[in-house]
Amino acid sequence: QQSMPLQRLESKSVCPYCGTGCGVIIEHDGQQITGVRGDPDHPANFGQLCSKGSTLHLSCHGDDRAREPLRRDRSDGHWTALSWSEALAQMASTWAEIIHRQGPQAVALYVSGQLPTEDYYVANKLAKGFIGSNHIDTNSRLCMASAVSGYKSSLGMDSVPCAYEDLEETHCLFIVGANVAYAHPILFRRIEAAKLRRPELKIIVADPRRTPTASLADIYLPLQPGTDVALFHGMLHILIWEDLIDRKFIAEHTEGWDALKAQVQHYTPRWVAETCHIAINDLRAAAQAFGAAPSVLSLWCQGLNQSSHGTDKNVSLINLHLATGQIGRPGAGPFSLTGQPNAMGGRETGGMPALLPGHREVANPEHRTEMAALWGISSIHPQPGYTAVPLFQAVERGEIASIWISCTNPVLSMPEQQQVQRALQRARLVILQDSYLDTETADYSDLLLPAASWGEREALVTNSERRISHLHPAVPAPGTARPDWMIYRDFAYVLGAALDQIQHPLPDQLDDSWYARARRMFDFSDTVSIFREYQQCTRGRDLDISGLDFGILDSQGPQQWPFPAGAQSGQSRLYSDGIFPTPSGRARFRAPEFMGVAEEIDAQYPLRLTTGRLRDQWHSMSRTGKVAALFASDEEAFLEIHPEDAQRLKLKNADLAWVSSRRGRNVLRVRVQKDLQPGLVFAPMHFGRRFAPAALCNQLTLPAIDPVSGEPEFKHSAVRIEAALFP
Numbered sequence: 001q002q003s004m005p006l007q008r009l010e011s012k013s014v015c016p017y018c019g020t021g022c023g024v025i026i027e028h029d030g031q032q033i034t035g036v037r038g039d040p041d042h043p044a045n046f047g048q049l050c051s052k053g054s055t056l057h058l059s060c061h062g063d064d065r066a067r068e069p070l071r072r073d074r075s076d077g078h079w080t081a082l083s084w085s086e087a088l089a090q091m092a093s094t095w096a097e098i099i100h101r102q103g104p105q106a107v108a109l110y111v112s113g114q115l116p117t118e119d120y121y122v123a124n125k126l127a128k129g130f131i132g133s134n135h136i137d138t139n140s141r142l143c144m145a146s147a148v149s150g151y152k153s154s155l156g157m158d159s160v161p162c163a164y165e166d167l168e169e170t171h172c173l174f175i176v177g178a179n180v181a182y183a184h185p186i187l188f189r190r191i192e193a194a195k196l197r198r199p200e201l202k203i204i205v206a207d208p209r210r211t212p213t214a215s216l217a218d219i220y221l222p223l224q225p226g227t228d229v230a231l232f233h234g235m236l237h238i239l240i241w242e243d244l245i246d247r248k249f250i251a252e253h254t255e256g257w258d259a260l261k262a263q264v265q266h267y268t269p270r271w272v273a274e275t276c277h278i279a280i281n282d283l284r285a286a287a288q289a290f291g292a293a294p295s296v297l298s299l300w301c302q303g304l305n306q307s308s309h310g311t312d313k314n315v316s317l318i319n320l321h322l323a324t325g326q327i328g329r330p331g332a333g334p335f336s337l338t339g340q341p342n343a344m345g346g347r348e349t350g351g352m353p354a355l356l357p358g359h360r361e362v363a364n365p366e367h368r369t370e371m372a373a374l375w376g377i378s379s380i381h382p383q384p385g386y387t388a389v390p391l392f393q394a395v396e397r398g399e400i401a402s403i404w405i406s407c408t409n410p411v412l413s414m415p416e417q418q419q420v421q422r423a424l425q426r427a428r429l430v431i432l433q434d435s436y437l438d439t440e441t442a443d444y445s446d447l448l449l450p451a452a453s454w455g456e457r458e459a460l461v462t463n464s465e466r467r468i469s470h471l472h473p474a475v476p477a478p479g480t481a482r483p484d485w486m487i488y489r490d491f492a493y494v495l496g497a498a499l500d501q502i503q504h505p506l507p508d509q510l511d512d513s514w515y516a517r518a519r520r521m522f523d524f525s526d527t528v529s530i531f532r533e534y535q536q537c538t539r540g541r542d543l544d545i546s547g548l549d550f551g552i553l554d555s556q557g558p559q560q561w562p563f564p565a566g567a568q569s570g571q572s573r574l575y576s577d578g579i580f581p582t583p584s585g586r587a588r589f590r591a592p593e594f595m596g597v598a599e600e601i602d603a604q605y606p607l608r609l610t611t612g613r614l615r616d617q618w619h620s621m622s623r624t625g626k627v628a629a630l631f632a633s634d635e636e637a638f639l640e641i642h643p644e645d646a647q648r649l650k651l652k653n654a655d656l657a658w659v660s661s662r663r664g665r666n667v668l669r670v671r672v673q674k675d676l677q678p679g680l681v682f683a684p685m686h687f688g689r690r691f692a693p694a695a696l697c698n699q700l701t702l703p704a705i706d707p708v709s710g711e712p713e714f715k716h717s718a719v720r721i722e723a724a725l726f727p
């Protein structure tokens with residue numbers, strides 16, 4: 001018998017890891033993904049892929065893929081398969097009863113920056129529009145919420161004003177709190193190429209660790225963790241003193257200058273240098289380079305955002321751009337990088353507890369009225385829901401009885417993991433929707449819903465530069481796994497029927513029944529039908545994409561928003577006209593005071609722990625953990641420590657050490673590393689129980705959050721280190 005030749009097929013997609021959003025061509029045979037290569041036409045990467053992206057095909061078809069709904073017996077942890085209708089019926093009867101007895105605010109969704117835009121939109125509509133609970137947050141809370149609040153506070157909207165091509169155009173690159181070389185490797189290659197082509201390109205890197213990103217720096221500022229606001233105010237002080245500010249831009253396009261100017265008077269170079277633990281000459285050189293360059297682009301990521309004062313850090317950095325008119329021009333602007341592939345899409349569709357689609361706010365009555373009209377409901381609950389840390393605290397208190405977690409692993413990724421574990425144990429029903437069975441969160445879940453993964457479904461995502469890409473499906477999902485939006489849609493139908501059965505009253509007379517309402521609100525047959533509805537939510541807003549369609553994305557390639565009706569292409573840069581989306585049309589200087597970190601070191605916990613990413617791993621390693629080659633550089637969890645501290649603690653390379661904080665303690669292997677400051681230690685965030693049973697670094701981190709953004713302070717916890725002596 002002659003075997004059929006294998007088909008060689010290709011589908012265009014985007015890498016599902018970081019917010020760079022590199023275009024990928026998936027090679028497949030219609031059933032299995034067999035290879036990947038960079039898409040030469042995608043404007044994020046022009047064909048390049050990093051170590052993670054180029055091994056994507058090795059992570060797709062593992063044994064731990066979820067193929068059918070499963071129910072876990074809490075007494076023995078045993079999983080039993082059930083049909084989709086059984087799973088949805090069990091969920092719906094529990095949620096209907098909770099909603100009936102405790103109200104809609106007693107259920108919550110926790111989603112992910114890895115969900116595509118259409119999933120985010122449907123999940124948000126389900127929670128806020130259909131159920132009436134604003135308790136829907138996302139793991140993007142853990143990476144870019146402070147950038148959202150910073151942009152909104154200073155510029156009026158959460159709109160990243162820059163484009164990747166600014167990396168090639170800028171005269172001065174200020175990289176602060178971002179290890180671009182590891183977290184956004186392809187952007188780093190673009191920076192390397194720009195520096196090679198134009199050695200006069202000035203690069204300033206500010207980071208407590210001398211990371212590989214600092215290898216390109218002309219000026220490196222090894223600032224003390226948490227002192228960023230002091231650094232930015234100190235730089236502004238010097239810019240004013242040396243008359244390197246743009247008075248015309250300040251006068252014509254900003255407000256609040258006098259208050260900020262008065263405040264930064266006190267941030268003298270000497271005081272700032274001492275506070276930040278940097279050389280005063282380096283501080284001056286950085287400020288002078290920033291002030292003298294024809295164009296300045298700032299890049300930042302978690303180093304500013306993951307802080308109990310993350311919003312203050314964001315607005316203080318944006319102040320520097322407003323004071324020097326470095327915004328809205330080629331090569332200029334404050335450019336926050338998103339950590340995840342669709343963190344931006346989540347922001348656009350309102351996938352956070354205080355937001356509604358189209359950059360609208362729950363707290364704004366006009367915005368609620370607009371969205372209620374678009375969704376065909378009478379009202380939206382006026383109170384923003386809980387952000388991630390308070391959300392899991394509310395679950396532990398029993399105020400939220402059930403939580404539905406999609407495409408994320410909070411037991412590993414949230415600060416103070418022990419609290420999340422307690423919360424999930426207390427919850428009446430924990431639903432986990434994921435593509436993988438073997439995660440730390442699955443251990444605490446009651447129901448597991450199998451979701452289609454990357455390459456198995458159509459999707460839209462938006463990368464860090466506001467660029468929307470269309471991802472084509474390549475192969476079928478395993479078993480009965482299906483796209484997340486479809487699960488939310490089908491659940492709405494079944495929940496509607498369950499609410500009718502227990503005669504839960506509708507909040508208005510707009511439909512005959514909950515079921516009829518569900519059918520009307522979730523009349524989605526495919527990705528296009530969801531996109532068309534979401535488009536209506538953006539019309540007339542700053543992120544208007546009413547002129548975009550899938551045909552344009554496929555024929556002209558990925559496009560940046562806004563793309564209003566009649567536009568020929570997306571818009572590279574925002575605010576080129578100097579008009580900002582604030583009531584006055586002016587950008588706002590903000591003047592926060594420097595506040596320090598939430599948990600200072602003391603005699604008991606005398607070292608500072610900071611956490612972060614490795615080059616070759618992604619989040620909790622459900623994908624990258626399957627690829628042997630990605631363990632070549634770092635094969636296990638570790639603790640970096642400065643030689644002076646290591647010597648004092650009698651530790652040497654490869655020793656095991658206890659790392660203790662007020663939350664817990666674990667064991668990590670020591671790496672003596674001179675690129676850290678004395679007093680600072682570093683642990684990677686990725687390793688979970690499958691790879692390092694005793695090394696979960698978020699057992700140590702604290703749940704302090706920024707009061708505005710709700711983002712946790714992953715970048716600083718007070719710890720103690722002791723040699724771990726085992727017999």
Ligand code: SF4
Nearest residue numbers: 015017018022050053
């Ligand atoms: Fe994927 Fe980011 Fe690497 Fe690009 S840089 S290939 S998006 S991980």
